[in-house]
Amino acid sequence: xxxKEIINHIVNWxxxxxxxxxxxxxxxxxSGGIDSALTSALCAKTGxxxxxxxxxxxxxxxxxxxxHEHIKWLKRNFKNVSSHEVELTETFKTxxxxxxTDIQDWLTMANTRSRLRMTTLYAFxxxxxxxxxxxxxxxxxxxxxxxxxxxxGGVDLSPIADLMKSEVYALSKELGVMNSILIAPPTDxxxxxxxxxxxxxxxxxxxxxxxxKFIANPHDFSTLNDRQKIVLDxxxxxxxxxxxxxxxxxxxxxxxxxx
Numbered sequence: 001x002x003x004k005e006i007i008n009h010i011v012n013w014x015x016x017x018x019x020x021x022x023x024x025x026x027x028x029x030x031s032g033g034i035d036s037a038l039t040s041a042l043c044a045k046t047g048x049x050x051x052x053x054x055x056x057x058x059x060x061x062x063x064x065x066x067x068h069e070h071i072k073w074l075k076r077n078f079k080n081v082s083s084h085e086v087e088l089t090e091t092f093k094t095x096x097x098x099x100x101t102d103i104q105d106w107l108t109m110a111n112t113r114s115r116l117r118m119t120t121l122y123a124f125x126x127x128x129x130x131x132x133x134x135x136x137x138x139x140x141x142x143x144x145x146x147x148x149x150x151x152x153g154g155v156d157l158s159p160i161a162d163l164m165k166s167e168v169y170a171l172s173k174e175l176g177v178m179n180s181i182l183i184a185p186p187t188d189x190x191x192x193x194x195x196x197x198x199x200x201x202x203x204x205x206x207x208x209x210x211x212x213k214f215i216a217n218p219h220d221f222s223t224l225n226d227r228q229k230i231v232l233d234x235x236x237x238x239x240x241x242x243x244x245x246x247x248x249x250x251x252x253x254x255x256x257x258x259x
Contacts, residue, residue, distance in 0.1 A: 114151025145242025
């Protein structure tokens with residue numbers, strides 16, 4: 001993979017899109033994870049203004065600290081980067097009290113966290129006439145649909161959505177993203193116990209990449225070992241269940257003869 005060339009391609013794509021849309025720069029949420037670290041660095045390399053938001057909600061300390069340190073790293077390396085911390089824990093608590101307790105299951109409330117952050121990102125983006133940059137990679141966005149609809153999936157553009165997770169790591173190393181982020185287990189940051197993506201999914205990103213490529217170019221199923229069969233089942237099950245996230249919103253087309 002031509003890391004430097006891909007980085008330049010994405011940076012140019014970001015710059016061109018911003019110019020064509022007549023926007024002034026980018027807003028991005030920083031989670032302390034590899035995807036937001038790479039995306040924010042790519043946005044920063046455009047030279048356009050970049051606002052990084054740290055938006056803790058009952059955040060695990062290690063995640064918060066990594067995000068905070070990454071923002072400091074960006075500011076040291078890019079003069080066009082600014083930041084704000086928006087503490088959303090009390091907002092989340094207040095909103096929770098308005099909901100019936102019987103609908104507050106763990107997934108509903110995790111998605112609610114993500115949607116509060118999306119609302120915050122767009123408040124800054126609207127005021128500053130900026131674009132919200134998405135942080136989803138190819139496996140998450142187009143493989144298993146591992147994102148919150150109208151949460152972290154609510155963005156204006158997706159600069160790394162054609163990159164596999166392994167490619168995200170390769171480009172992040174090329175850009176000098178700090179080691180604590182490179183070695184941290186991937187997590188969506190929606191749970192106070194810092195559970196990893198692998199804990200939730202049941203498979204690693206390397207395994208999911210293999211499954212995505214296997215589905216695209218199927219081989220002999222009889223050669224698969226037990227673990228590969230399990231991973232393939234996880235991938236296909238999540239891909240099918242999350243098509244509503246990956247496909248355009250269905251529109252009821254009214255026949256001409258009824259109009």
